[in-house]
Amino acid sequence: MNALKKLFGGNTRQFGMIFALVALIIFFQIATDGRTLTPGNVINLFNGNSYILILAIGMVLVIIAGHIDLSVGSVAAFVGVCVALFIRDWGIPWYLGILMGLLLGVLIGAWQGFWVAYIGIPAFIVTLSGMLIFRGANQYVGKSNTIPVPSDFQKIGSGYLPEVGPTTGYNNLTLLLGLAAVAFVIFSEIRSRRTAKALGAEVPETWVSITKLVLICAAILYATYLFATGRPGTSFPIPGLILAALVIIYGFISSKTVIGRHIYAVGGNRHAAELSGVQSKKVNFLVMMNMSVLAGLAGMIFVGRSTASGPFDGVGWELDAIAAVFIGGAAVTGGVGTVIGSIVGGLVMAVLNNGLQLLGVGADLTQIIKGLVLLIAVAFDVYNKTQGKKSIIGLMFKNFGRSSEMKPDETTSTKEVISKGA
Amino acid sequence: MTSLNTHSDPVILEMRSITKEFPGVKALSEVNLRVKAGEIHAICGENGAGKSTLMKVLSGVYPYGSYTGDIVYQSEVQQFKDIRASEHAGIVIIHQELALIPELSIMENIFLGNEPTKRGVIDWAEARTRSTELLARVGLREDPETPIKEIGVGKQQLVEIAKALNKSVKLLILDEPTAALNESDSQHLLDLMLGLKGRGITSIIISHKLNEIEQIADSITIIRDGKSIETLNVKADGVDEDRIIKGMVGRTLESRFPDHEPKIGEVFFEVKNWNVGHPQVQDRMVCKNSNFFVRRGEIVGFAGLMGAGRTELARSVFGRSYGRFLSGHVYMDGKEVELKSVRQAIDAGLGYVTEDRKTLGLNLLDDIKETTVSANLKKVSKRNVIDANKVFTVAEQYRKSLRTKAPSVEEGVAKLSGGNQQKVVLAKWMFTDPELLILDEPTRGIDVGAKYEIYGIIQQLANQGKGVIVISSELPELLGLSDRIYTIFEGAITGVLNKDEASQENLMKLMTSARKTA
Numbered sequence: 001m002n003a004l005k006k007l008f009g010g011n012t013r014q015f016g017m018i019f020a021l022v023a024l025i026i027f028f029q030i031a032t033d034g035r036t037l038t039p040g041n042v043i044n045l046f047n048g049n050s051y052i053l054i055l056a057i058g059m060v061l062v063i064i065a066g067h068i069d070l071s072v073g074s075v076a077a078f079v080g081v082c083v084a085l086f087i088r089d090w091g092i093p094w095y096l097g098i099l100m101g102l103l104l105g106v107l108i109g110a111w112q113g114f115w116v117a118y119i120g121i122p123a124f125i126v127t128l129s130g131m132l133i134f135r136g137a138n139q140y141v142g143k144s145n146t147i148p149v150p151s152d153f154q155k156i157g158s159g160y161l162p163e164v165g166p167t168t169g170y171n172n173l174t175l176l177l178g179l180a181a182v183a184f185v186i187f188s189e190i191r192s193r194r195t196a197k198a199l200g201a202e203v204p205e206t207w208v209s210i211t212k213l214v215l216i217c218a219a220i221l222y223a224t225y226l227f228a229t230g231r232p233g234t235s236f237p238i239p240g241l242i243l244a245a246l247v248i249i250y251g252f253i254s255s256k257t258v259i260g261r262h263i264y265a266v267g268g269n270r271h272a273a274e275l276s277g278v279q280s281k282k283v284n285f286l287v288m289m290n291m292s293v294l295a296g297l298a299g300m301i302f303v304g305r306s307t308a309s310g311p312f313d314g315v316g317w318e319l320d321a322i323a324a325v326f327i328g329g330a331a332v333t334g335g336v337g338t339v340i341g342s343i344v345g346g347l348v349m350a351v352l353n354n355g356l357q358l359l360g361v362g363a364d365l366t367q368i369i370k371g372l373v374l375l376i377a378v379a380f381d382v383y384n385k386t387q388g389k390k391s392i393i394g395l396m397f398k399n400f401g402r403s404s405e406m407k408p409d410e411t412t413s414t415k416e417v418i419s420k421g422a
Numbered sequence: 423m424t425s426l427n428t429h430s431d432p433v434i435l436e437m438r439s440i441t442k443e444f445p446g447v448k449a450l451s452e453v454n455l456r457v458k459a460g461e462i463h464a465i466c467g468e469n470g471a472g473k474s475t476l477m478k479v480l481s482g483v484y485p486y487g488s489y490t491g492d493i494v495y496q497s498e499v500q501q502f503k504d505i506r507a508s509e510h511a512g513i514v515i516i517h518q519e520l521a522l523i524p525e526l527s528i529m530e531n532i533f534l535g536n537e538p539t540k541r542g543v544i545d546w547a548e549a550r551t552r553s554t555e556l557l558a559r560v561g562l563r564e565d566p567e568t569p570i571k572e573i574g575v576g577k578q579q580l581v582e583i584a585k586a587l588n589k590s591v592k593l594l595i596l597d598e599p600t601a602a603l604n605e606s607d608s609q610h611l612l613d614l615m616l617g618l619k620g621r622g623i624t625s626i627i628i629s630h631k632l633n634e635i636e637q638i639a640d641s642i643t644i645i646r647d648g649k650s651i652e653t654l655n656v657k658a659d660g661v662d663e664d665r666i667i668k669g670m671v672g673r674t675l676e677s678r679f680p681d682h683e684p685k686i687g688e689v690f691f692e693v694k695n696w697n698v699g700h701p702q703v704q705d706r707m708v709c710k711n712s713n714f715f716v717r718r719g720e721i722v723g724f725a726g727l728m729g730a731g732r733t734e735l736a737r738s739v740f741g742r743s744y745g746r747f748l749s750g751h752v753y754m755d756g757k758e759v760e761l762k763s764v765r766q767a768i769d770a771g772l773g774y775v776t777e778d779r780k781t782l783g784l785n786l787l788d789d790i791k792e793t794t795v796s797a798n799l800k801k802v803s804k805r806n807v808i809d810a811n812k813v814f815t816v817a818e819q820y821r822k823s824l825r826t827k828a829p830s831v832e833e834g835v836a837k838l839s840g841g842n843q844q845k846v847v848l849a850k851w852m853f854t855d856p857e858l859l860i861l862d863e864p865t866r867g868i869d870v871g872a873k874y875e876i877y878g879i880i881q882q883l884a885n886q887g888k889g890v891i892v893i894s895s896e897l898p899e900l901l902g903l904s905d906r907i908y909t910i911f912e913g914a915i916t917g918v919l920n921k922d923e924a925s926q927e928n929l930m931k932l933m934t935s936a937r938k939t940a
Contacts, residue, residue, distance in 0.1 A: 199814050202830075258799045258806045265796060268785035275743060275774060275782055276797040276850070277765040335787045 017327060017344045017377070024348060028355030035358050036351075039230035042223070043237055047158060047305060049350040050239035051076070051298035053343055055321035056328070057250050058294035060342040063325050064254075065287045066267040066334025067116060067123035071130030072321060073314035075292050076299030078134040079104050083300055084147040084309035094153040098300060105296025108134065109289030117284035126288075131318070139311045148308040157304025159238035170228040171235035178224025182217045189213055239301050246294075251339045263287060268335030323370075324349055327377045348373070433494075434459040434624050435480075435593060440491035442479055449475045450489070453650045455643055457593070462615060462625045464635040466666055467645035468869030473628050476645065477595055481515040482508040495593075512592030516582045518601060522570045529553040529566035532585045556584040560614055574729075576607030583614065594618065595626045600634060601867060604728030604895065612638050630869065632663040644669035671871050679902040680874065682881040686905060687718030691858050691889055696750035698738040708734040708745050710914040716858060716889035721880060723904030724893040725929050731913035732893045733777060736860045740774040741767030754857070768797060771857035775847055775864060777893070779840070783847050786836040790828055791817035793835050793846050798854045820849035824879060841872025848879055858889040865899065877903060897926045909933045 265273035328345030330337030482502030600608040700706035737744035741764035776782040817831040909932035917932040
């Protein structure tokens, strides 16, 4: 239990979400007679949700720092239309287009970050305003038209890893990627065990580590198999690749670097952080700016996928991203959350969406179900904490390791609980 | 338990063998408490001894059924299911963190949840008359329509009591009522409690300030490690502070300060003509032309009443983290330094331990190891990447050397007691390796045993040749610890006394009067 928990930053809600995700996948796999875990559907799922997941990465940092960003959908749409126009009207190549899109994201982010960090206007207000401004700007510069992008550019939204090397019947690069991931997982587990031992810290029992490794590696290999055996011309999608790179980079930044620590510190207790020498304004500025850059990237990926930019791109994305973050274990009051958790939260929503679609459930019911899932996921957690009971998820794993010593507030993710107890 | 069972004093409250368990912890075990009608009954114990838990059981925060044992109140066994039920019976608890709404007026706060109505509509005229009456009873001269945020903590405390009186309280429980008050407000509050006693209201007071307890309490129940140790009758048993401490810690502390031979070197830190304006109010000054210096190995005390400008002076020097900087110079080792931000101050070798641990000092979401390194991440990281192993080792090292009581350095700081939290904060600043450490109320809300250890840590720092500034409202603490004491009054330094010439009396005089000669 502890060992498994450690994988996901020790947050029980995220931990539970992983299992909710697995349960959900199995449920839909059975309910749809095996149509869920087909190469085509899995690839589709990734392609169709990568931009929301990318937004979730930025959003979790914003939320950890104690803010919110409502403008991401509009910013994505605005960057998307601008890049489409740059490429069409100025004839610049696709890579320059992407670079300019990212730059535009930086500028927009600087604008919003300035108001939030240096003027001190709540991010809710600043980004609500941004939501209106950039939606309007998208429709103004695009004259509410659809603007197509060239096929080179479309690759970032709908491309796949190319075929290289000998014909194996599988996509070779995808296989390599999968094997590299497995190797990395095993290597890092061995390393963390070794350092824990050297420091005299608690080392998880060997069988726990092995079970964990087997489960994770099996999942990776199965996913690799699915991606590598799609219909000809498809393999691991480019947006998935971008997403994976971002997850690794941001996961690392948030948990292992000084700036990452500072984001948690500012969100956890801004005054204490400032009196420890953290430049909270700078942190807030960077977090808001980063969000807009990622929103720009998500917008470009979406434009690439849908082959054109339109006036209603990105409507409602902010809410999907925020939902993913909260399902993934972040706290409204800031200071709590992880990148990987938010990705899992986003995947829960995505799988739910996809599975219901496959079952032929209408958009109306799908929305109702998604809304309830968000509420229940968070309510479960809050309820268990306020009751001072063990979390349901903790009880589920009673025989899975050493969960008996789990204390009620170990799962704390809202500060109210702490202040009440203190 | 000598003279408690006299027939003349009826018992208003008796808690019999109360046991309360949390998962894995027995917070209270077979605690007994007998409170006589009309007395002031103090509950003493170290932090974490179970005082607050006991009061939460009594007031229904922990409802009937979640503990074992009986609460007999006014000769009946009570089964309070929530706070409302206990309030209905006349038991009102006033917590350390006041439960007032800053934006509402005094009057609205007094009647919150208990509004006088006429056919469903709030009768403000009635509320006004009654609140004026209540404010007079607690000796607070303020317009009932003043917003709570505009009056000080001392007055807010009085509003809480007025609110309790409005609920026709019979048993008033005060949890650390004077912790945040200055001497004169504290005295006023204590007088008020004696006044209420005269009107037949029984009070239970929880406090770490033993001198106050000695002053007003009729009996004292001592709780240690979740058990009731003894009940002392103040008048009959001739109780003094040392006697109470002995009960609380289970042994006599020979001295409340560790022995210390100061090794004082030359002046290395100096502040000259320091002027700072109030952060919001334009023309108000919080530091007026202040000058002070610190020698190596010296413990310097800052004495002053609450609000005199001690914290303001310290924080404005510490990277201008408070107020509007107007003018002044800081010299370190003879060279002038500019400390424009907290970062610069830390880099220059300053550290500041805040008086308000929970809101300014700690991120309660962090664990011990994260907190320990939080002011000096540079030292545990390479090219901005944090070395988790180093963090662990460093934190473990401080946990051992400061004897922080926690199962591991991965324990959340929110779960530690006040004393242990303070040790973690000290570790955090010691890890920045400061030349000058400023400690603002370093022992507030900390029990006697941990205080002694913290004094030891402070002296150890001084022995290493660092300078230490201690800001404290407790004069005995300053007198016991400091080598030299500055007094501050209304933002200006009014005097400086060496250890051998300082006494409570002359400090108090300097703390309450402007300097005659400029």
